[in-house]
Amino acid sequence: MTVISAPEQFNTDDLYVDLAGTLGRSLYLKCEGFNFAGSVKLKAALGMVTEAERAGRLHPWSVLVESSSGNLGVALAMIAASRGYRFVCVTDPRCNPTTHRLMEALGAQVRVVDVPDAAGGFLATRIALVRSLTEADDRYVWLNQYANPANWASHVSLTGPQVEAAFPELDVLFVGAGTTGTLMGCARYFHDRPRPVRVVAVDSAGSVTFGDRPTPRLIPGLGTSVRPPLLDETYVDDVVHVSEPDTLAVCHRLARRGFLFGGSTGTVVAGALAWLARYGDPATTAVALAPDLGERYLDTVYRPAWLREHFGDDVAAGAGAGAPDPRLPLPRFEVPGDGTGVDGPLPAERS
Structure with a gap:
């Protein structure tokens, strides 16, 4: 029995969803939304407040x-x-x-x-x-989540070790990029581990974080219009930019199988699927971090009228069917600091 006296004391850290049966690709989703704050941001918030105290x-x-x-x-x-x-x-x-x-x-x-x-x-x-x-x-x-080291430090001490303990043979970890606190914490942790693990950043198309051309974005969470001071690209192995229609398609595809996740999670999964389709193989052990759940997106991502208003009938119909529109391009891959598309074999391991 778990007994707590403060809401921040509760967080489920060891729940993973095997998406192979849902999406046809071996990918384990670490669910970070099962706490009273409803997202992975509880770790950063608690770390920053505790350090300030x-x-x-x-x-x-x-x-x-x-x-x-x-x-x-x-x-x-x-x-x-x-x-x-x-x-x-x-x-x-x-x-x-x-x-x-x-x-x-x-x-x-x-x-x-x-x-x-x-x-x-x-x-x-x-x-x-x-x-x-x-x-x-x-x-x-x-507290300044964009520049506060306590943001990423909580993931060095918590999230990284949790993933490693659950998957000691991990090959690749997919992490969404917002303030880049979660990304930097996980990347810093695995950078210093003896087993090489590729850390792939998943960003929203139109975000300037990794040098993309800024464009308006409607789904909150990932992506920025100002480059985060926390970001150190030397720790990041690859970058995937995901369009919002791809995010919507994946969110609805998961929902059709009973998994209601948030927009940030849909973006991370879309990026992971596209990266694995290009670079992965059946032996690749891959984990993606799911930052949030879907209840907070019922007025937007999961509302047909909102989809039609902002993305048109075609995207709304594709999302409602729970399958990506085949006319839409796959998310783009970039090497940090490069900005050009990447094709070919799996990028070389970090030295």
Whole structure:
């Protein structure tokens, strides 16, 4: 029997889904959404808050403030409620309505910026508001998930070892790239292990993180309009960019088999499937991290009217059928720092 006294004390770390029967490809999905925050962001949020407390940055009168597209905001709202802090989340119109309401239910104040910065998009506008709040009132404490080492450190100490313990013969790990905290933590961990493991970053098409041309994106979670300061590309072996129609197709394909995952998970799985189709073989042991579950996407990813409005009848019909539209291209592969498509044999192992 598990007994807890604070919501952040509960997290299921050893649940994996074998997607072979669902998607026809051997791929194990590490489910990170089974905690009271509902996503992998609980680890980063808890790590950053704990480190800020240890360093004396947080006091009973402190007000946490953070820029978030949703999942980290929920995790911080939960921890703030548990530990007695006020919390202000700065987000933008892409934040799912359910996520917005969930943060407010936990006592957070949610501020939505609606004018994107000409160069840095909504993210730059969000960060500008966060900075203005902290400069105007010293009670405000910005944990800064985009540059805080405690973001990735939690995955060095938790996520990486958890995957390795479950799959000691692991060949490749697929990790979504948002702030790149999860990516950097896992990549740093496996970089120092004796067994070579390829760490593949999965990013949204239109994200600038790995040098892609910025374009508007509708599904929150992965991707950025400002390059994350945490990112160190020397730890990343490959990059896959996934279009939003491919994300939607995979989300609905999984849902047709009873697995309701979030948009970030759909993106990671789409990228993993395309990489494995090109580079994998039946002996490849592959794990993908599923950052979130799907309930928060019922008003967007899983709502036919939203799909038709933003992606058209063809994409909506393809998603509803639970199968990718064959007319859509596969996600693109890039070598970090290169920016060109990659074809041919499996890239050389990291030296």
